[in-house]
Amino acid sequence: GAHMKIFFMNWNSYGNIDFLDALSHLSEDGSAPEVIKYPFQNTEKRDDPEFESRFSSDLQKEVPDFVFSFNYYPLISKVCNREGVKYVSWVYDSPHIALYSYTLINKCNYIFLFDSQMYENFASKGIRTVYYLPLAASVRRLDAVRITPEIQRRYGAGVSFVGAMYTEAHNFYDRMEPGLDDYTKGYLQGLMAAQMQIDGMNFVENCLSQNVLERMLQAYPMIPNADGVESSAYMYAQYMLNRKITSVERTQLIRQIGEKYPVKLYTKDKEFTAPGVTCMGQIDYYDAMPYVFKCSDINLNITLRSIQRGIPLRAMDIMGCGGFLLTNYQEDLLQFFTPGEDFVYYESHQDLLDRIGYYLTHEDERRRIAENAHRKVAADHTYDIRIRQMLEIVMA
Numbered sequence: 001g002a003h004m005k006i007f008f009m010n011w012n013s014y015g016n017i018d019f020l021d022a023l024s025h026l027s028e029d030g031s032a033p034e035v036i037k038y039p040f041q042n043t044e045k046r047d048d049p050e051f052e053s054r055f056s057s058d059l060q061k062e063v064p065d066f067v068f069s070f071n072y073y074p075l076i077s078k079v080c081n082r083e084g085v086k087y088v089s090w091v092y093d094s095p096h097i098a099l100y101s102y103t104l105i106n107k108c109n110y111i112f113l114f115d116s117q118m119y120e121n122f123a124s125k126g127i128r129t130v131y132y133l134p135l136a137a138s139v140r141r142l143d144a145v146r147i148t149p150e151i152q153r154r155y156g157a158g159v160s161f162v163g164a165m166y167t168e169a170h171n172f173y174d175r176m177e178p179g180l181d182d183y184t185k186g187y188l189q190g191l192m193a194a195q196m197q198i199d200g201m202n203f204v205e206n207c208l209s210q211n212v213l214e215r216m217l218q219a220y221p222m223i224p225n226a227d228g229v230e231s232s233a234y235m236y237a238q239y240m241l242n243r244k245i246t247s248v249e250r251t252q253l254i255r256q257i258g259e260k261y262p263v264k265l266y267t268k269d270k271e272f273t274a275p276g277v278t279c280m281g282q283i284d285y286y287d288a289m290p291y292v293f294k295c296s297d298i299n300l301n302i303t304l305r306s307i308q309r310g311i312p313l314r315a316m317d318i319m320g321c322g323g324f325l326l327t328n329y330q331e332d333l334l335q336f337f338t339p340g341e342d343f344v345y346y347e348s349h350q351d352l353l354d355r356i357g358y359y360l361t362h363e364d365e366r367r368r369i370a371e372n373a374h375r376k377v378a379a380d381h382t383y384d385i386r387i388r389q390m391l392e393i394v395m396a
Helices: 016-024 049-062 074-083 116-123 139-143 149-155 172-179 182-196 210-219 232-260 289-295 313-320 349-361 363-380 383-394
Strands: 005-010 034-039 066-070 086-091 109-113 130-132 157-162 263-266 277-279 296-301 325-327
Touching: 005 016, 005 049, 016 034, 016 066, 016 139, 016 383, 034 049, 049 074, 066 074, 074 086, 074 109, 086 383, 109 116, 109 383, 116 130, 139 313, 139 363, 149 289, 157 232, 157 289, 157 349, 172 210, 172 232, 182 210, 182 232, 210 232, 232 263, 232 277, 232 349, 263 289, 289 296, 289 313, 296 313, 296 349, 296 363, 313 325, 313 363, 325 349, 349 363
Parallel strands: 005 034, 005 066, 066 086, 086 109, 109 130, 157 263, 157 296, 263 277, 296 325
Antiparallel strands: none
């Protein structure tokens, strides 16, 4: 068989190293695909004549079987569609506003979405270019990470959380709020408080009436793209309110846990302080994060609220490391993993504290659960497996 040639759009993304490694292990009759790493500026631009003409001529010259990128770029799709080259993208971001671009339905597109809800939103409208594909963990890389006594001392923890607190002063909600009238402010605070009580169903976007949206638009304009169909309700719900909810929720939960159990928090927000919480600063995804997941008794996942059902990358990595995962309820997890057997989920703040207390003192059970998850991820959720699943569709 002729060997495969792939343009890999090379921007600074999670997953790059693991995806490229998996491609190099993919041998169709003994030859790994030829991968051309194509330099790409991860910009929000939908038009860029200079890039488009260069990319067009490179596609004509090299004629790859397909172009691949993490996340979806209308600009890439536009050129691929013109040149008749397949464009494969794997979306791990939510929200991902580029999906609302008119280019979504381009014939060249194979768009793999990590959140089944996101997939259904598009597929239910008759869009044929989208597929559901959960994220992955590179068990090959993670299993090679060795834990020395020194590393265990440095990264060991009862409870740890790795993630953004979204408390940076520039968050959109805090910039908007001073410009709101009391009614709209109260309405949004009530809406966010209600959503915080519920996991597994996000109703923020549906609860934004025209009146409330107009008030938000006056206080802090967010303008949809000219070449897209995203609504302003989508933009305010996902980029502003769901982020603010996540910020408040993560802050509250970490503080509450810290009052009872020591917590290590890995986040770029250096200002965060709370009793019982050690703020460790930001860590590198490849170099240090596996140490955290392997050396912590309990690894928390508190999902960004715009990820409605999808399994966050953090959760996959925790399980792929053989770490113990304690998470909020995320529906897609239940398609592949069994609660109480592979991971544990909490249903309320009190339930979270109770489960932490229980699993900190039940080491055998905790270890068994973590080992089950690791075995399942290794069997079904590696990059090697995901690439085969993609190719079955793309090369069919």
